[in-house]
Amino acid sequence: MGANEDLLVNSPDSIRQRLCECGMEEAILKRHPPTATHQRNESNVPIDGIFTTSSVPVLAGGYYTFGEFVEADHRALWINIDLNTALGNFTPQGSTFKPRKLTLLDKRSVKRYLQLVHLGYEEYDIPSCLTKLNQRIESNG
Incomplete structure (x- = not known):
């Protein structure tokens, strides 16, 4: 301090x-x-x-x-x-949760998944963040 x-x-x-x-x-x-x-x-x-x-x-x-x-x-x-x-020496137990797999054969599931991905990209402005990150990398070597 x-x-x-x-x-x-x-x-x-x-x-x-x-x-x-x-x-x-x-x-x-x-x-x-x-x-x-x-x-x-x-x-x-x-x-x-x-x-x-x-x-x-x-x-x-x-x-x-x-x-x-x-x-x-x-x-x-x-x-x-x-x-x-x-x-402390607390070791957490592993999760027993098994996530469901994306069924690529179900067109409705794929469409819903892609909609959520696109919404996430827009909400967090991922393309702009990636552009800024790339510019920082290029300018700082």
Whole structure:
């Protein structure tokens, strides 16, 4: 989060305190001393942070050096979390739904299908979208 305010300040109206009241904590400041965490070339205070809940353990985290990841006056931040812990290990079951096949021998079915396809093309303006996509590809190599 680009808070653009000193994340070390814990006053009642600070973004850090408001997120703390929602059960979130700044993940990187817990791992690194505040004296080495400034994120802007002109400042010595942390103004950007990554907030997590306490139920998501941060395995690692830190800051890139200035200009290492992106050319800007801010440092890029990163954390490493276990996705199974953060998102759970739920594996959805496969669908048992079997779609009906288009019967090409039934002229009414084919006609209805083609009508729906044409309506979809018009509704989403597919030809224009494809033309724009082709122009972008040609102009960007």
